[in-house]
Amino acid sequence: MRVLVVASEAYPLVKTGGLADVAGALPAALCRLGVDARILLPAYPGVLAKVADPGVAHGLGDILGVGPSRLIEARMPDSGVPVWLLDCPTLFDRPGGPYQRPDGSEHPDNGLRFALLSRVAALLGSGEALANWSADIVHASDWQTGLVPAYLKLAGRQVPRTVFTIHNLHFAGLFGPDFVASAGLPPHAFSIDGVEFNGLVSTLKAGLFYADRLTTVSPTYAWEVTTPEGGRGLDGLLSGRARAGEFSGILNGVDYALWDPAKDPDIAAAYGPDTVAEGKARCKAALQREMGLDERPDAPVLGLVSRFSDQKGIDLVAGAAARLIEAGAQLAVLGSGDWALEQQFLQLSRRYAGSIAMQTAYDEALSHRIQAASDFFLVPSRFEPCGLTQLYALRYGALPIVRRTGGLADTVRDMSDEGTGTGFLFDSPSVEGLLSAFYRALALYARPDALHYARQRAMAQDFGWHRAAEAYVDLYEQTLRG
Template sequence: MASILMVAGEALPFVKTGGLADVVGSLPQALAQRGHEVKVVIPLYKKIAENNFDDLYFDCEYTVSINYHEVPVRVFSTMVGDVCYFFIQHQGYFERDTLYGYEDDGERFAYFQKAVIEMLNQLNYWPNIIHCHDWQSGMIPCMVKETHDSDPRYNAIRFVYTIHNMAYQGNFGPEMLDSCLGLPYYLLDNGNVRFDGGISFMKSGILYADKVTTVSPTYSQEILSPQYGEHLEAVLNMRKYDLWGIVNGIDTNSWNPATDPEIPYHYDKINVKAQKRKNKLALQEELGLEQNPDVMLVGVVSRLTWQKGFYLLMEQLDALCAAPIQLAILGSGEAPIENKFRDLENGNKGKICFYYGYNESLAHRIYAGSDLFLMPSLFEPCGISQLCSMRYGTLPFVRETGGLKDTVNAYNEYEKSGNGFSFEKYDSNDLIHTLYYACEVYYNRKEDWDMLQTNAMNTDVSWDASAKTYSLLYNELVSQ
């Protein structure tokens, strides 16, 4: 069994902006149950300082060099289940209103990564493997291998780098290389970290890690092409024999309709039909939709961005409004999509509800009360929402891309198989045709719909299989 340190920009149960937090919250627990020693380190953000600081243990204090100045670092920790979580504190860098999106993000996360590397020395903690997630930790393998190569304690560590989304790469100006990262400029000249006239944290992670993973088998193949590679496909093809696609899971204890404290009526595979009906009526009342247990209720819980495919819906608004459905949308994102959904709600009161922002509690009730869950993504490395929806007996409606293709099997009316609905082309006509097809099954083929619902709830969406695959990967590295 391996000793593993996971490094990430966010993690549940402390802070979340996207699916990365779900993974770093639940995968370590699944690995710990398989016998690995797992620790996690993230920045100590404002929300964590406000909600959790009194429960944290102070571990150590030291400095790292940023912009040619010694900058203090304080490390705190706490246990969640079988996993120790470390927090890197710097109030100026991390105690802000949001996690990312600042002009000094490069400097902030250079500091974070330097602090993590020195934390090992300060705590005399030497894991077998450092597992880095996304751009926020992508420079760690490079910095260790380029600046700590004479230290056998660091030399013994193996590195795994996981890509959660190729679209967010951590690209910054070249001046950071020396001033913030403490790396020689020849790494820019030889191309190891150079990207688009600057440096790329993600490119560095791909090149310097011993193994590279991404969050579904299909996405691991898609990103080798120009369509999905985001200008790093050539680099990924260099590492394709070290590239693993491992689909995400969800925490099936937190996401459990039989015990979920956020939903009014609990259910399992035995009583799903009657209890989902009650949850639907309660959700319709909560959101101001017409209370009708027989109408097909379509749910959306998502960031409202171009990636998620909502511009396809914009092309079919008349057909969408004419469909025999209700629509419950929870999310925020790009202003044109938000504004269009507001207009849709105003023109279709009782049929369409748009809840702006994010509400974790309401998300659970949408999963429990909806019949169909909409994810028409342009690309989707893995996707968490379709896994949650299946867990709650709500059929996913997806485009066949990335992890959506790997986890959702389209309804086959001849074989009487499937656990959801899907369309292949990124085309609004295909989307609306498939939506109307789902409506036809819902209203006219009740036995088939019940079969799909049972199959969805029987789908293994836990971390068990994926944790086993990660264990194989770790053990392969440790035995080298």
Template sequence: MKNILFIASEGVPFIKTGGLADVVGSLPKGIDKEYYDVRVILPKYNCMHQDKKDMLHYRDHFYMEFNWKNEYVGILEAEYDGIKYYFIDNEYYFNGFKPYCDNALFEIEKFAFFSKAALSILPVIGFRPDLIHCHDWQTGLIPVYLHERFAGGEFYRGIKTVMTIHNLKFQGKWSIKEVQSITGLPDYYFAPDKLEAYKDANLLKGGLVYADAITTVSPTYAEEIKTPFYGEGLDGLLRARSNDLRGILNGIDYDAFNPETDPYITNRYNAVNFRKEKIKNKRALQADMGLEQNDKTMLIGIVSRLTDQKGFDLIAYMMDELCQDNVQIIVLGTGEERYENMFRHFAWKYNGKVSAQIYYSEELSHRIYAASDAFLMPSLFEPCGLSQLMSLRYGTVPIVRETGGLKDTVWPYNEFEGTGTGFSFTNYNAHEMLATIRYAEQIYYDKKREWNKIIDRAMAADFSWNVSAQKYQEMYDWLIGR
């Protein structure tokens, strides 16, 4: 039996702000229990829902020296879906209304505390991992601390680490002087070949330097981040470590996202009967969202954070022209004010044609995946992306830009070979995006049988966690064995 420990800043079902939580909640369940004992450590945030807090039981507590004082470290535990979770409790650090705040220095202090505490509780809970799987910059100090502070003890010797990059844009950067004071790491670690990057301390960089292996969430993104355009200033380091870097696609939970059993959608359907049954979801959504009632009009769905990364500048540029076509657009999400207002404006201007839902709702997101004919995702960069996987699962044809995980998961339609599960374009260009949407419209309106075959192939694709978990297991075995 091999012991694997996940350490992360969020995880479903306890706390979620993005795709990271889905991975941390789903991947451990996919890993073979016969050979691996997988456990997870998360912070105990005060903003967790009460029903989740009620699942936790007190295990122990102690005081740990951190940032020039003794800090309380409480340990709580819970079991969920056969996985054991531990939570680190500290009122000062985890008391906010949200998991993360806008104060970058406090975030660095909070997750430095979390990283040190996560390693410190291991002898207390009596779990010695063979490998620690760290996620994003919030846990970047774990490989560093293992190398420095915890290296002496017999208990910690030989523990391997994997660092997974979910989004390279976020790195945990601050001035060396303050980070050194908070972490207690000696000068030695703040050199350009370790934690220092462009005169600042960089927590993610520390994790990437000291981890035994690095993964990211799609094979294409693993290649992209070795280039200056996608590398966010760390492309040199990632090229240097390219032998230890691999891309493994995220999956989605095929139980939670299943049009045959989904409790959120109006009418359930499957790969066999979607031709008759899927349309009922569209009718209900059109009625509820104030869109013109018409079975035949192509409905394009968007569920996203409204940010530059997601390609909304392209959409803003082309929205007027797109609305001249015989299409309807529904968008769900929040983000940058200018994009929120842009969609509100077009929903007013093209009333009955555009619906802007500027908030977030899990239920409505499922309804949009089930009701839409196509799903638009023209991202500037996309480490993996989960929305296109959900739309494939629901037989909603994705229209994406070929970047990161989008390129790896959506196979472009080829009318000559009769292949493909969606539509894609290569360059980050608004006219190219519009041309691709119009090509999709043409197939939708003029070649309905072809369109339905695209849906057949989309719904037959397998992006469940089982496939990805297998690849992670191979990597764990390779690391632990060597």
């Protein structure tokens, strides 16, 4: 089976969020199962700089009237999975990140940039781009590559088949009606039975409507988005596809080669389930020194690594901060995003110096050290399609404190049952809801033996990519059978 995974980011070449982790790790796991999985990724300047030995470049010509482009053969630095880098200097050779300019504003031509990526994925998958390779399945994700299934279906192609994954329904990829012509779509595609959504083009809806199969990244989120409360206007389409057996939830996995406290080079002391207490104590002391927290071995450390947004419930942590500190806890925070939330946390870190420490510049190694040092890890999201940080926290014995939603509900078992619990869940998206879970965690922290066993249970959870990859292979096979 030949599978092309097309994405706007893939770790370790480029990352802004969880999509990159999935796009980098899933193909590697598929390859381990014998699948010929390959990746298509834009050739951003930072990506080209990380590729050691780029191979043959295949000219593609000027596909959407944006200038010449080409496909550069390369391999992922960590896994060796084959990757094609789409090099189109007019669209991708520019400062800033994948989606934003250096000043934080969006690239004004994002629609066209990712339409080209999607068009090339369709050409590559169908065998029109290269003579020596085509795909059985093209696997696209989110608004950036939602046009892949549209290009293939509107051209009348039955092969390759397409799978489209929703990582976050919040981002709809909205563009004006004139985008239909710019993207090279036929005029009739701009309809309710097509890419039209509330009078605009939605590249996310394009993927949801035209793909052969849909997935999202947890079973609970798959149900939530079929409801009016969670579907953001697309619940009718999604519930119809679910009733037809064409929409399901598959939990993301964790790359335990990267996230394993027993062999993590970025943390102060390696540890396993039997040495978690000693290892965490050393990691806690090192992080307290690094981030300027008071060196208090008895203080429960709460970790928070997140994008700062309303979705993530960061305001709940800010609202609870004073009472968390009054209870003796410390907060180690790594995150950025919403300016007002950033400023609120910076003020809190000054007001409670020694008890709250914050860094806004993302640092992958520091995120590992926070997981290793934390006694508890906060994920208070209002909605969370899957979440990865709580999965990392489980493996590092940092018991998650999470809201009962999406993938958080699917991956964390509440400590109300001390024989099986792995964390603390709360229902109300409120400061009081978060504090109720925290106070339960604090009570466990006062019982060292019970805490130790809870950490061991958490660390024993297996959310490795092998399980997710097997589920995707089953889905691909079903899709090929029609």
